[in-house]
Amino acid sequence: MTAALTLYTNPMSRGRITRWMLEETGVPYDVRVLDYGTTMKAPEYLAINPMGKVPALRHGDLVVTEAAAICAYLADAFPAAGLAPALADPARGTYYRWLFFAAGPLEAAVSNKALGVDVPPERRALVGYGCMADVLDTLEGAIAGKDYLLGATFSAADVYVGAQVSWGLQFGTIEARPAFAAYAERLEARPACRRASAADDALMPPSA
CATH class of the missing domain: 3.40.30.10 (Glutaredoxin)
Structure with a gap:
């Protein structure tokens, strides 16, 4: 293209x-x-x-x-x-799973936490993610013990999930678990991530 x-x-x-x-x-x-x-x-x-x-x-x-x-x-x-498994690759399903897990349950849970919204147990079925503990346990299970969400292969899912994890750790909306810190550190060390961060940082207002 x-x-x-x-x-x-x-x-x-x-x-x-x-x-x-x-x-x-x-x-x-x-x-x-x-x-x-x-x-x-x-x-x-x-x-x-x-x-x-x-x-x-x-x-x-x-x-x-x-x-x-x-x-x-x-x-x-x-x-x-x-940056994505081929359509015929079974890993394509795993790739979609975690990309949209972060866009749905993870982001909703983190946003509610940032807003101080505490969903009572009897209403957790209404919010799609249940509770923050379940979201974080699920996410930790997805990345613990491997480099990326697809194992040894980096993908676009890591860009989206990794950004959410990095921001959550930075602003305290995601619990600072060792698996999350290690995952964020790996991703932040990627040359493309560093280039993008430097370009955006240069655009930040002086007081930010």
């Missing part, structure tokens, strides 16, 4: 995940930095993402939003990067 790639982002957003994913693909891309409440809500951008939030990715005439979807899309759009 030779169509131009444009990332709409803000350095204080989930756009950091998609920049990391783009760096992992090795494909050139342009960046448009938007500001909360102004350019992110302007008619020009709302025509791209009516939600008025970032990230969004334009690939030629196609627009993809939601960080997990962008990661999955890029892995398939640029298969030479080897």
